[in-house]
Amino acid sequence: xxVKATQLFNSYRNASLKLPKADFRKLQAGxxxxxxxxxxxxxxxIYEIIKGVGxxxxx
Numbered sequence: 001x002x003v004k005a006t007q008l009f010n011s012y013r014n015a016s017l018k019l020p021k022a023d024f025r026k027l028q029a030g031x032x033x034x035x036x037x038x039x040x041x042x043x044x045x046i047y048e049i050i051k052g053v054g055x056x057x058x059x
Contacts, residue, residue: 017039
């Protein structure tokens with residue numbers, strides 16, 4: 001699932017989130033990252049789900 005970080009994300013260290021270093025840096029920069037549903041469910045309050053990114057109609 002694609003997510004962005006909320007304001008609460010900045011109060012967490014990567015040691016507790018256990019994300020790949022590149023993904024952690026991208027989230028800090030406000031970019032969209034693909035994570036697993038398990039990681040999302042563990043810390044729901046620090047991620048915002050992005051829907052419809054990169055999806056085209058096909059016409």
